Amino acid sequence: MDLLALDGNILLFIQDNLRVDFLTPIMKVITLLGSYKGIFWIMMCIALIVISRTRRAGVAASIALALSGIFSNAIIKNLVDRTRPYVAIDGLEPLGDIPTDSSFPSGHASAAFAVSVALCIALPWIMEKKKAHLIGVLFIVLSSLISFTRLYLGVHYPSDVLAGIILGIIYGICGGVIAKLIFKKIDERKQDTSDQSDQSDTQSE
Numbered sequence: 246m247d248l249l250a251l252d253g254n255i256l257l258f259i260q261d262n263l264r265v266d267f268l269t270p271i272m273k274v275i276t277l278l279g280s281y282k283g284i285f286w287i288m289m290c291i292a293l294i295v296i297s298r299t300r301r302a303g304v305a306a307s308i309a310l311a312l313s314g315i316f317s318n319a320i321i322k323n324l325v326d327r328t329r330p331y332v333a334i335d336g337l338e339p340l341g342d343i344p345t346d347s348s349f350p351s352g353h354a355s356a357a358f359a360v361s362v363a364l365c366i367a368l369p370w371i372m373e374k375k376k377a378h379l380i381g382v383l384f385i386v387l388s389s390l391i392s393f394t395r396l397y398l399g400v401h402y403p404s405d406v407l408a409g410i411i412l413g414i415i416y417g418i419c420g421g422v423i424a425k426l427i428f429k430k431i432d433e434r435k436q437d438t439s440d441q442s443d444q445s446d447t448q449s450e
Contacts, residue, residue, distance in 0.1 A: 252404055253333075256399055263397065279356060286306075286356050290360070293307075301367055301371055301428055308423050310363075313413060322346060325350075329348045331399050348400075350405050350409040351405045351408070353391050354401075357388035358385075358417060360388075362414050363424075365385070367420075367424060
């Protein structure tokens with residue numbers, strides 16, 4: 246069985262066995278958190294940056310989200326140019342807003358996991374570790390739900406979502422590492438400035 250057939254069988258199984266009337270509106274709402282060019286994640290990153298206490302986590306998440314937008318949405322989607330599953334799979338009926346751009350990878354999954362993984366890395370810098378880990382787990386759960394909605398609604402192949410998750414994890418790690426290097430340089434400069442100021446005060450005495 247090739248990948249397309251496997252993807253199709255999974256989506257048809259979800260459609261035939263997991264779609265429930267009361268659950269569909271919930272899935273549509275959850276998926277909106279990744280819709281509209283990722284505005285939810287963008288606004289959250291901005292809020293984290295604006296608040297001085299959470300700025301470092303906000304920078305890490307923002308870098309990860311930017312990487313997701315550049316590579317997953319702008320580059321990989323256009324290079325792969327994969328047809329959406331509801332076009333290629335007979336009997337699959339999409340629900341909710343119907344996207345018309347390329348299917349691979351899932352931008353929803355990529356952005357969600359990019360931000361969530363970056364926060365898992367960065368939150369322990371700014372708060373007690375147990376609390377940071379709990380918040381990180383909640384974001385991972387939310388990201389997983391958002392990713393699943395793309396399958397439930399029939400707008401992405403499972404391989405699209407899996408690729409989005411893997412790429413998002415990579416972007417999140419990169420965001421955390423880059424942010425750590427940036428703030429390490431900033432802290433070193435502040436320390437150098439402070440040391441020079443102390444030396445100047447000592448000499449003036």
